[in-house]
Amino acid sequence: xxxxxxxxxxxxxxxxxxxxxxxxxxxxxxxxxxxxxxxxxxxxxxxxxxxxxxxxxxxxxxxxxxxxxxxxxxxxxxxxxxxxxxxxxxxxxxxxxxxxxxxxxxxxxxxxxxxxxxxxxxxxxxxxxxxxxxxxxxxxxxxxxxxxxxxxxxxxxxxxxxxxxxxxxxxxxxxxxxxxxxxxxxxxxxxxxxxxxxxxxxxxxxxxxxxxxxxxxxxxxxxxxxxxxxxxxxxxxxxxxxxxxxxxxxxxxxxxx
Amino acid sequence: xxxxxxxxxxxxxxxxxxxxxxxxxxxxxxxxxxxxxxxxxxxxxxxxxxxxxxxxxxxxxxxxxxxxxxxxxxxxxxxxxxxxxxxxxxxxxxxxxxxxxxxxxxxxxxxxxxxxxxxxxxxxxxxxxxxxxxxxxxxxxxxxxxxxxxxxxxxxxxxxxxxxxxxxxxxxxxxxxxxxxxxxxxxxxxxxxxxxxxxxxxxxxxxxxxxxxxxxxxxxxxxxxxxxxxxxxxxxxxxxxxxxxxxxxxxxxxxxxxxxxxxxxxxxxxxxxxxxxx
Amino acid sequence: xxxxxxxxxxxxxxxxxxxxxxxxxxxxxxxxxxxxxxxxxxxxxxxxxxxxxxxxxxxxxxxxxxxxxxxxxxxxxxxxxxxxxxxxxxxxxxxxxxxxxxxxxxxxxxxxxxxxxxxxxxxxxxxxxxxxxxxxxxxxxxxxxxxxxxxxxxxxxxxxxxxxxxxxxxxxxxxxxxxxxxxxxxxxxxxxxxxxxxxxxxxxxxxxxxxxxxxxxxxxxxxxxxxxxxxxxxxxxxxxxxxxxxxxxxxxxxxxxxxxxxxxxxxxxxxxxxxxxxxxxxxxxxxxxxxxxxxxxxxxxxxxxxxxxxxxxxxx
Numbered sequence: 001x002x003x004x005x006x007x008x009x010x011x012x013x014x015x016x017x018x019x020x021x022x023x024x025x026x027x028x029x030x031x032x033x034x035x036x037x038x039x040x041x042x043x044x045x046x047x048x049x050x051x052x053x054x055x056x057x058x059x060x061x062x063x064x065x066x067x068x069x070x071x072x073x074x075x076x077x078x079x080x081x082x083x084x085x086x087x088x089x090x091x092x093x094x095x096x097x098x099x100x101x102x103x104x105x106x107x108x109x110x111x112x113x114x115x116x117x118x119x120x121x122x123x124x125x126x127x128x129x130x131x132x133x134x135x136x137x138x139x140x141x142x143x144x145x146x147x148x149x150x151x152x153x154x155x156x157x158x159x160x161x162x163x164x165x166x167x168x169x170x171x172x173x174x175x176x177x178x179x180x181x182x183x184x185x186x187x188x189x190x191x192x193x194x195x196x197x198x199x200x201x202x203x204x205x206x207x208x209x210x211x212x213x214x215x216x217x218x219x220x221x222x223x224x225x226x227x228x229x230x231x232x233x234x235x236x237x238x239x240x241x242x243x244x245x246x247x248x249x250x251x252x253x254x255x256x257x
Numbered sequence: 258x259x260x261x262x263x264x265x266x267x268x269x270x271x272x273x274x275x276x277x278x279x280x281x282x283x284x285x286x287x288x289x290x291x292x293x294x295x296x297x298x299x300x301x302x303x304x305x306x307x308x309x310x311x312x313x314x315x316x317x318x319x320x321x322x323x324x325x326x327x328x329x330x331x332x333x334x335x336x337x338x339x340x341x342x343x344x345x346x347x348x349x350x351x352x353x354x355x356x357x358x359x360x361x362x363x364x365x366x367x368x369x370x371x372x373x374x375x376x377x378x379x380x381x382x383x384x385x386x387x388x389x390x391x392x393x394x395x396x397x398x399x400x401x402x403x404x405x406x407x408x409x410x411x412x413x414x415x416x417x418x419x420x421x422x423x424x425x426x427x428x429x430x431x432x433x434x435x436x437x438x439x440x441x442x443x444x445x446x447x448x449x450x451x452x453x454x455x456x457x458x459x460x461x462x463x464x465x466x467x468x469x470x471x472x473x474x475x476x477x478x479x480x481x482x483x484x485x486x487x488x489x490x491x492x493x494x495x496x497x498x499x500x501x502x503x504x505x506x507x508x509x510x511x512x513x514x515x516x517x518x519x520x521x522x523x524x525x526x527x528x529x530x531x532x533x534x535x
Numbered sequence: 536x537x538x539x540x541x542x543x544x545x546x547x548x549x550x551x552x553x554x555x556x557x558x559x560x561x562x563x564x565x566x567x568x569x570x571x572x573x574x575x576x577x578x579x580x581x582x583x584x585x586x587x588x589x590x591x592x593x594x595x596x597x598x599x600x601x602x603x604x605x606x607x608x609x610x611x612x613x614x615x616x617x618x619x620x621x622x623x624x625x626x627x628x629x630x631x632x633x634x635x636x637x638x639x640x641x642x643x644x645x646x647x648x649x650x651x652x653x654x655x656x657x658x659x660x661x662x663x664x665x666x667x668x669x670x671x672x673x674x675x676x677x678x679x680x681x682x683x684x685x686x687x688x689x690x691x692x693x694x695x696x697x698x699x700x701x702x703x704x705x706x707x708x709x710x711x712x713x714x715x716x717x718x719x720x721x722x723x724x725x726x727x728x729x730x731x732x733x734x735x736x737x738x739x740x741x742x743x744x745x746x747x748x749x750x751x752x753x754x755x756x757x758x759x760x761x762x763x764x765x766x767x768x769x770x771x772x773x774x775x776x777x778x779x780x781x782x783x784x785x786x787x788x789x790x791x792x793x794x795x796x797x798x799x800x801x802x803x804x805x806x807x808x809x810x811x812x813x814x815x816x817x818x819x820x821x822x823x824x825x826x827x828x829x830x831x832x833x834x835x836x837x838x839x840x841x842x843x844x845x846x847x848x849x850x851x
Contacts, residue, residue, distance in 0.1 A: 016261070052753055084755030097750025099765045101843060107751075110764060114757040145845055159754065378555045378832075382787020383824045387563065387817050390809030391570045467686040471791060474688045475806060487688065494692050494795075498700050505696075508689050515684040523680075 004065075005030050005199050006051065006087075006167055011062035013050050019060060020046045022223040028167065033193060033200035035210035037246065038220035044203035045092070047220070048169045051201075052089060053079055067166075085115040088165030088198075090189075092172040094156035098144045105140040108159050115163055127158045131188050150181045157189055167199040174206065186213060208250045211235055219243050262531065269528040276521040283514055287333040296324035298331045298484050307500040319489075319503040320496045329510045332484040337514065339479070340466045343400045343407070348458045350404075351411020356442055356450070358412065359419025370416070373409035381406045385468060389477040399478035403468045407461070414457055418450040456529055460522035463515045470511055486511040545837060552829050556822065560615075563821050564608050567814045574624045574812045575600060581625075581811065598624060611815075615822070621815035625808070630815045634823055637801035644793065644800055645785050647716050648723035653778075655728035660735030665762060667740065675732060682729025687788045691722035691795045719796040723788045727781060734777045735770075742766045772839035779835035786824050 004027040013021040020043045028034050036044040049057045051064055053074060064072045071082060083089070091097040098107055109119045125136030131154040133139060144152055153173060160168060173189070174182035190213040193200045204210055210217050211231060218228040219242065227240045238244050286293065295313065305322035308314055316325035358366040376384075385402040392398035422428060428445045436444075470487030472478035479485035481492055486507040493503040575594040579586050595601050599610075614621055620630035663675040698704045698718060705718055742748070743766060751761050790802030797803065801820060808816035 054749070054753075080752075080755050080757070082755070083753055089753045091750060091753070093746065096746035097753070099747045099751070099769065100845065101769060102765065106764070110756055110760045111751075111754045114755055114760060163754075375555050375558050378552075378829055379559060379821075379825045380783025380786045380828050382784065382790070383821060383828075386787065386790050386805065386809075387821045388566060390805070390817060391563075391566050391814070393571050463684060471686055471688055474686075475791060475794060477809070487686070490689065490692055494695075497692070497696050501696060504692060508693065511689060512681075512685055515686070516681065519680070519684045 007065040009063045012060040020223050031197040032215050034216045035214035036203045036218045037207050042220045043223040044220045084163050088160035088168040090156050090170040095144050095152040100145040170202040207246050272524040279517045287337045290330040290334045294327035296327045298327035316506040317502040328484040332486045335485040347407040351408035352415045355412035355415025356419045359416040376406045376409045394477045399472040422449050463519035577812045620819040625811045625813045630819045634819050637804040641800035647720035651724040652728035656731030660732045663736040664739035679729040679732035682725050688791045719792045738770045738773050742770050772842040775835040779832045
């Protein structure tokens with residue numbers, strides 16, 4: 001296994017009384033892509049939230065380590081400098097994650113400025129082109145509410161990748177998109193991460209998508225990581241009944257389409 | 258760490274208990290004022306003019322030698338009583354109008370809501386002052402002047418709640434089941450809109466008190482010599498330099514009472530918001 | 536053909552405004568018609584003329600009080616269109632001149648207390664929202680709660696007592712200068728700013744709950760950027776509505792404050808006119824205040840639509 005960039009050690013967390021994450025154990029290496037697969041409400045998004053340190057989720061026990069440092073309870077400036085710059089995030093609802101009434105240019109400028117990076121329109125349009133968005137300059141002058149879900153999604157990916165994070169967290173990036181667009185966006189995202197050697201931790205309910213892009217797959221059910229292993233192994237020799245069920249739900253699943 | 262919703266609800270409940278106890282105390286004091294007063298609040302005496310607080314006159318005497326403490330107590334009766342009456346009337350009229358509009362809709366709804374719009378298109382106090390002024394002052398005039406705009410708030414709230422409750426499946430089922438409008442309004446709508454309506458009424462008490470005593474202060478409400486805090490302050494403020502107590506005690510009573518009722522209103526509103534989000 | 540939406544909205548609202556003013560003026564006119572008290576008698580007694588039946592009837596005739604109600608209303612209305620508010624019953628001077636003279640002073644007082652309120656409320660409201668549930672927030676909330684529960688007449692009496700009588704910092708009767716403006720403006724500004732603080736704080740807090748704020752935080756955007764460049768501009772539309780509605784409170788309050796401080800504004804004028812049953816002035820006052828209030832709210836509404844184009848789309 002490669003050097004571990006992000007390590008989650010025996011993490012248990014809750015929103016109130018009942019824990020939504022139970023004793024999660026996961027390590028992600030530099031440049032590696034790990035997909036968390038589970039139904040909605042299984043806890044896969046909560047795992048991402050725990051890594052991001054979102055306020056309403058309380059860590060009961062366990063730790064989150066980034067680059068060897070314990071960031072479980074990191075707050076304030078330390079957390080802010082980590083978010084975006086080191087740990088990128090593409091949320092489930094990208095349109096809602098930007099100020100709907102401000103031009104993308106202004107918002108991306110702020111994001112970069114907050115991390116001491118300089119704004120370069122060429123760099124932005126280049127990334128947008130890689131994500132299949134032409135006329136990037138025009139798009140940057142638009143506001144989120146004026147754009148379609150797919151466009152906003154790619155804007156969110158682009159703005160995350162611009163900061164050159166070492167790991168990118170994605171939460172159900174496909175839920176706002178139709179199936180064809182979803183497949184394309186995820187493929188583009190995967191290529192971008194491989195090119196830049198960015199590690200990827202993606203939560204999805206779609207085992208088929210994970211099968212194509214993941215180095216490793218973790219199956220999450222009721223807040224527990226029921227199975228974790230290399231993609232090939234999970235697909236060809238699943239150990240848990242639940243994993244087998246999930247595999248059966250994916251029609252005509254074969255690697256490499 | 259942030260307190261949990263449960264703890265916050267508990268704290269809100271405590272706030273409601275404390276402030277409603279204080280409010281109850283004020284209302285009781287106002288009701289029992291005639292029994293509690295140490296002196297006749299209307300008896301003047303040339304030998305008792307502007308006596309400092311102490312002895313038989315805990316709050317001193319005013320410019321006409323009347324006992325300020327007794328007047329503050331009896332004034333509570335007027336101010337709180339008139340306020341309650343006005344809020345209750347606005348509540349009844351507004352809620353009834355809002356329920357009818359929300360339930361039956363159509364022309365009646367259009368008409369009443371247009372009237373409400375017109376009332377709201379004007380600053381309340383401006384209308385109140387003009388109307389009270391034209392009506393020539395007096396308690397009834399002041400109440401009418403404030404009430405003209407006040408019922409609209411109740412009506413709008415009752416209307417929107419009625420509309421959303423009417424759309425609920427079980428109410429729709431009752432409608433289709435042939436229950437009469439009056440039956441549904443009484444059995445399904447009213448019990449469900451009562452809580453938000455009463456909450457709104459509570460939040461209106463402080464504002465109404467400010468309005469009533471403000472009109473009385475201007476001489477457009479309660480007419481002297483009847484004791485009312487606003488008119489007492491207005492009457493005695495010319496002598497504030499020599500007898501500040503005759504102004505400061507009614508002022509204190511007014512502020513305290515408004516504070517208590519505003520606090521109660523806020524507490525109930527926050528409590529409802531909290532328990533709704535749970 | 537498609538008409539430009541904002542322009543259409545403006546026309547619709549303006550038409551609505553005119554109808555509202557017509558209805559209200561009719562109601563107030565009707566109320567005066569039915570009101571107790573006789574302006575003619577009031578005028579005669581105030582001039583020290585012995586009131587006999589004959590004299591009274593002649594006076595009523597002269598003031599135009601005997602003609603049918605609708606005729607009087609129509610005449611009055613046609614005058615308004617030409618900017619003529621009629622003749623004062625009290626001294627037979629044109630009402631429009633009286634109102635304009637008072638209006639100037641009222642505007643000075645209102646503008647003064649409005650900006651004073653904003654100067655107090657903006658920083659405190661923002662601080663309360665940003666420092667929510669911390670000690671400064673608690674203090675600000677207590678302060679604004681108490682301020683919000685103080686009637687303005689009471690505040691002005693207390694301010695007068697402490698500043699003019701106890702400390703002798705100000706004259707009891709306000710002079711027309713900046714120093715004279717301070718206490719009346721402050722009397723209006725204390726309750727108003729308290730309300731603003733609560734409303735601005737609540738508005739900012741609801742903005743801070745928006746998803747995009749979390750989104751920006753998760754991208755590591757500086758908190759100052761989030762507040763200054765996103766949350767504040769986004770709340771501007773709602774804050775403008777809040778401020779426009781407060782103009783109504785200010786108008787009612789200025790009547791009280793002008794009476795107490797003897798500030799020669801339109802509020803003091805209307806109180807004097809009420810005592811004299813000088814109906815044309817009262818009617819003019821309601822109409823002018825109503826128009827100003829409605830126009831300000833209309834402008835705030837339009838500004839809100841420009842600031843947040845989404846609301847217009849929804850309204851379609």
